[in-house]
Amino acid sequence: MVRIRQVEEIIVDVYAQKTMRTPTHLSIGQEAVAVGVCSVLKRSDQVFASHRCHAAYLAKGGNLDAFFAELCGRVVGSNQGRAGSAHLSDAKIGVFTSPILGGMIPVALGAALSFQMDKKRHVAVCFLGDATIEEGVFAESLNFALLKKLPVLFVCENNLYSTHTHIKDRQPSSEIFQRVKTPELKTQQVDGNDVEAVYAVAEKSIELCRKGQGPVFLECLTYRFREHVGPLYDYDKGYRTKKEVEDWQKKCPILKYKKKLMKERVVEHEELGVIEARYKKEALVSYEKALKSPWSDPKTLTDWVY
Amino acid sequence: MVRKITYAQAISEATVQGMERNPHVFVMGLGVDDFKGIFHTTCDAYKRFGAKRVISTPASENAMTGVAIGAALNGKRPIFVHARNDFMFLALDQLINNAAKWKYNFSGQSSVPIVVRTIIGKGWGQGPTHSQSIQSLLTHIPGLFVAMPSDAYTAKGILLKSLEIDTPVILFEHRSLYDLQSDVPEEPYTVDFGKARIIRQGRDITIVALSFMVQEALKAAEVLSQEGIDVEIVDPLSLKPLDEKTLIESVKKTGRLVCVDTSWQSCSFASEVAATVAEKAFSFLKGPIRRITLPDCPAPVSKKLEDAFYPDYRTIVDACCESLGRSQRGKTTCEKEEAVFMGPY
Ligand SMILES: Cc1ncc(C[n+]2csc(CCOP(=O)(O)OP(=O)(O)O)c2C)c(N)n1
Ligand SMILES: [Mg+2]
Numbered sequence: 001m002v003r004i005r006q007v008e009e010i011i012v013d014v015y016a017q018k019t020m021r022t023p024t025h026l027s028i029g030q031e032a033v034a035v036g037v038c039s040v041l042k043r044s045d046q047v048f049a050s051h052r053c054h055a056a057y058l059a060k061g062g063n064l065d066a067f068f069a070e071l072c073g074r075v076v077g078s079n080q081g082r083a084g085s086a087h088l089s090d091a092k093i094g095v096f097t098s099p100i101l102g103g104m105i106p107v108a109l110g111a112a113l114s115f116q117m118d119k120k121r122h123v124a125v126c127f128l129g130d131a132t133i134e135e136g137v138f139a140e141s142l143n144f145a146l147l148k149k150l151p152v153l154f155v156c157e158n159n160l161y162s163t164h165t166h167i168k169d170r171q172p173s174s175e176i177f178q179r180v181k182t183p184e185l186k187t188q189q190v191d192g193n194d195v196e197a198v199y200a201v202a203e204k205s206i207e208l209c210r211k212g213q214g215p216v217f218l219e220c221l222t223y224r225f226r227e228h229v230g231p232l233y234d235y236d237k238g239y240r241t242k243k244e245v246e247d248w249q250k251k252c253p254i255l256k257y258k259k260k261l262m263k264e265r266v267v268e269h270e271e272l273g274v275i276e277a278r279y280k281k282e283a284l285v286s287y288e289k290a291l292k293s294p295w296s297d298p299k300t301l302t303d304w305v306y
Numbered sequence: 307m308v309r310k311i312t313y314a315q316a317i318s319e320a321t322v323q324g325m326e327r328n329p330h331v332f333v334m335g336l337g338v339d340d341f342k343g344i345f346h347t348t349c350d351a352y353k354r355f356g357a358k359r360v361i362s363t364p365a366s367e368n369a370m371t372g373v374a375i376g377a378a379l380n381g382k383r384p385i386f387v388h389a390r391n392d393f394m395f396l397a398l399d400q401l402i403n404n405a406a407k408w409k410y411n412f413s414g415q416s417s418v419p420i421v422v423r424t425i426i427g428k429g430w431g432q433g434p435t436h437s438q439s440i441q442s443l444l445t446h447i448p449g450l451f452v453a454m455p456s457d458a459y460t461a462k463g464i465l466l467k468s469l470e471i472d473t474p475v476i477l478f479e480h481r482s483l484y485d486l487q488s489d490v491p492e493e494p495y496t497v498d499f500g501k502a503r504i505i506r507q508g509r510d511i512t513i514v515a516l517s518f519m520v521q522e523a524l525k526a527a528e529v530l531s532q533e534g535i536d537v538e539i540v541d542p543l544s545l546k547p548l549d550e551k552t553l554i555e556s557v558k559k560t561g562r563l564v565c566v567d568t569s570w571q572s573c574s575f576a577s578e579v580a581a582t583v584a585e586k587a588f589s590f591l592k593g594p595i596r597r598i599t600l601p602d603c604p605a606p607v608s609k610k611l612e613d614a615f616y617p618d619y620r621t622i623v624d625a626c627c628e629s630l631g632r633s634q635r636g637k638t639t640c641e642k643e644e645a646v647f648m649g650p651y
Contacts, residue, residue, distance in 0.1 A: 083434055
């Protein structure tokens, strides 16, 4: 979590320098969901995510240098600089993302179907925002996943907003896990800012999926601190209050976990500072390395189309 | 009174005036009521008419398009807005299978006059799924009117016109045009479908340019005029119905044609114009028709790739020179201006 936070804080710091020409949707404040879930996964499991995918990419084991290089449009980027922040992917570790809402839901199902056909005990995880369940394809996908008992874990990151619209203006009740519940579907709500809670629920759910008792739907309650897209705070824009943001910042997943670890005397305060500084340095070095790496070559513009 | 306002302001003004004139007009779409208000095109309408007539929708493009169709069936006049035309792919079933065929299927007993405003993105690495330009897909379908306003004047007039007619309309707006100012009358007026506009008169060569590419064509015309080449620029505005007559008259006069599109080449609008002219004015052509379109690949993010991806005025200059048998200037002769745009997206 600390590593992902430090990486994204670098983006915040440098974004105005225009070295990353790609709209970025930061996960700051939501790291515990991706980290809790991906910590349970094996390399052979696959992850499908949306526009807000930095945390999932890194938590699943995505290469940091390839991450920064992608954001800077360089040839050594995860997608060779072709697709940017909202499409980060790495086939080797099984991460695929797309910013078209709902686009990855059925693809996760297809991956799960292939695992089932091949009698592999892998799991497909689909991260989706609270707005993404509004797309018709979500309903269609739930039906099929249940019909075939697919090993797929839906992880709904409910951060209350779709761009600038609050969930109460989009859905009849904010209890997503209740609404999607059917007699056949296992659903659970969890504090998405409590990394151990997410881990525990994910572990149980993924085990069910591996045993052929999927799918499972998790609703993780969380919150994004920064603007929908871009590096800034946006509480002056009128759709949410500064107080709301600050109340959630008090529930920051990293802060929460730090406090717990210190209380249980697992780590000391200074130690945490060292860890933070180490990851900050790692991120900065990686970013600077990206800036020195070669650009994607225009001659390759039409490679990989067919 | 005529004054200079931006493309975004013109769309906003048309929306408000359309809603004032007809109480059945309403706006719907993701984020139409938020502070960004689709690049400030729906903010005034929301301030003026509130949430009852500027309706924020869930992220359910296909269902919401069906909702618009059902409302239109009973006399409502929805304006459905997509912040990117890429999101409209999810709505194509309702648009193509229902809206486009409604009047025909029910032999004119009823019609579903919906207006879809949809935006083409470009630049700042918006990338493969946020900067497509899908006008030719929809122009292909019988039963839909399709237009691409290229300045504030046409943006206002064509939207007001769309609110008066029976046919479902798709209006493609271009993100890069939102800040462009032009002369716009304050009072409501309409601009017709099926009527192209001569943006610039000239003798030597006809450039048919769409949407944002009209701006690039104007720059190209400047450059070419310094070389003594007199360019005529035609903006079709309305892709369906298409004003073939104006295009053909222009080519008959100049004998040369360059078609400039905002999208890919295969089955493109540029191809449609080229085919129409080849079919109906072949004997007037003094040389091969040129098409300027995007390379056959998705829009890349990397600045270096993005720069190579988009044609601009220099590409048009080169194509015109080639068509006229002059030596090409080469894409490197002019320094490309740095785009200041870096959001909102
Ligand atoms: C099909 C489609 N419609 C609309 C959009 C525009 N859009 C991008 S992100 C977003 C909000 C998504 O909210 P949510 O799923 O809750 O994810 P969050 O941004 O909160 O992480 C919207 C509406 C899109 N990318 N794709
Ligand atoms: Mg959300």
